[in-house]
Amino acid sequence: xxxxxxxxxxxxxxxxxxxxxxxxxxxxxxxxxxxxxxxxxxxxxxxxxxxxxxxxxxxxxxxxxxxxxxxxxxxxxxxxxxxxxxxxxxxxxxxxxxxxxxxxxxxxxxxxxxxxxxxxxxxx
Amino acid sequence: xxxxxxxxxxxxxxxxxxxxxxxxxxxxxxxxxxxxxxxxxxxxxxxxxxxxxxxxxxxxxxxxxxxxxxxxxxxxxxxxxxxxxxxxxxxxxxxxxxxxxxxxxxxxxxxxxxxxxxxxxxxxxxxxxxxxxxxxxxxxxxx
Numbered sequence: 513x514x515x516x517x518x519x520x521x522x523x524x525x526x527x528x529x530x531x532x533x534x535x536x537x538x539x540x541x542x543x544x545x546x547x548x549x550x551x552x553x554x555x556x557x558x559x560x561x562x563x564x565x566x567x568x569x570x571x572x573x574x575x576x577x578x579x580x581x582x583x584x585x586x587x588x589x590x591x592x593x594x595x596x597x598x599x600x601x602x603x604x605x606x607x608x609x610x611x612x613x614x615x616x617x618x619x620x621x622x623x624x625x626x627x628x629x630x631x632x633x634x635x636x
Numbered sequence: 637x638x639x640x641x642x643x644x645x646x647x648x649x650x651x652x653x654x655x656x657x658x659x660x661x662x663x664x665x666x667x668x669x670x671x672x673x674x675x676x677x678x679x680x681x682x683x684x685x686x687x688x689x690x691x692x693x694x695x696x697x698x699x700x701x702x703x704x705x706x707x708x709x710x711x712x713x714x715x716x717x718x719x720x721x722x723x724x725x726x727x728x729x730x731x732x733x734x735x736x737x738x739x740x741x742x743x744x745x746x747x748x749x750x751x752x753x754x755x756x757x758x759x760x761x762x763x764x765x766x767x768x769x770x771x772x773x774x775x776x777x778x779x
Contacts, residue, residue, distance in 0.1 A: 556674045581674030582727060600727035602672075624725035626675050 539578070545608065548572035551621075553583040553603070558629050567616035567635035577603030583623045587614065587633055600625060655747050656692060662740040663689040663709065666716075669733045684712055703752040703761050710744045713737050 544550035548571045552559040556579075565571055575598060577583045584600035598609045614635050622630035667685035670678045691698055691705040698705065717737050724730060752758050 579674065580672060582725075582729060584725070584727070600725055602729070625673060625727070625730075627723070628675070 542574055542576050542606065545572035545574055548574065548611075550574040550576070551585060552576045552578060553623065553629065554578040556581060556626055556629065558623070558631060561631040563621060563631060563633045565611070565614070565633055565635050567614065569613050571611050573598070573609040573611050574606060575609060576606040577601060579603050582625050583629070584625065585609065585621055586624050587611070588620045588622070589615070590617075590619065595619060597624070652751065655743055655750075658743050659706075659709070659740065659747065660689050660692050662736050662743065663692070666713075666733055666736050666740065669729060669736070672729075681716060688712060701765065703748070703758055704765070706744050706748050706752065707758065710741055710748070713741050713744075717741075 542550055542552070547566060549563050549565050551563060551573065553576070563573075565573070573585060575583075575585050580602050582600050582602040585596075585598040586594065587596040589595055595614045596609070596611045599607055601607060614633075616635050619633040619635065620630060621633050663685050667682040667689065670682040670685065688705060688709045692702070692709070717734060720730065720734060748754065748758060752761065
């Protein structure tokens, strides 16, 4: 009996300690920096599957993480070469990434912690 | 580790409880970190760690195969570290988690050595268990 109590305490403690600080808010997406782009992460998903960014010149990417789980935005070219790696951080919070110039065309973006969170970057 | 060794020499039973408490603490800590990462894969990993932490303190029949639980936890932790090395993201919380997992493997190896008689002792226990299982199968097979 004593063991059962200790066991349930262990399980509950572990899960409670690890609970996400998910905000669950339905706030409108932040506005994109001039000439840049914006993206939001919530419920282990990005709010969009496509990002339009300028090609051939640096730009700002505003990334808002609305939950406790850590996320980032990384941009890869078609060959899998990394073009940009954004800082990984737990939310709620936001970062304005300074992205260097990337070539025109379509590339991929994803969260490095959760690779299933991914999409297409169109640079043009 | 040195503290654990000293505690073990002074009070064998106390040392055993202390090292097991450290194992359970580290296991639950890494389970909590994995839960905080969100997503099904990390949650499944956290459930695995929590289950093994419970098996580390469970009495009765599981207590008799604690060496196997220790071995399973070592393997599970090593696989988690391997998965991170191959595919994982590099960020501060991940490094902290890997440090906990490496320390967990070290304490488990210490326990395995002290309690289970090292690799040879574990091999003997595995042989005994397999022999018992084979005996059960033979007894159940109709003639």
